[in-house]
Amino acid sequence: MDGDDWDREELIDGVGFADPGGGSALRAATRDNPRNLPCPNCGQENVLTPIDVQHGYQCDRCADLAESGFGY
Ligand SMILES: [Zn+2]
DSSP: OOGGGGGGOOOGGGTOBSSTTSSOOOBOOBTTBOSOBOOTTTOOTTOBOHHHHHTTOOOHHHHHHHHTTOOO
16 A cells, blocks of 8 residues: 555545644635635624535634533
């Protein structure tokens, strides 16, 4: 086996994660996927990309609150 396959791993949704290895599910911003959309939960602007919205994601802050049990 050669170990080079990792370099060619396909990026999720073609853009990859914004924070690879981190806790965020948000996708990376690219020229075709700009981070210019507001969070549907808190209304913070420019925190989500169009791909994030397609997946129904919210911003990292809201996701962290929901996952830590402080969501209402
Ligand atoms: Zn939010």
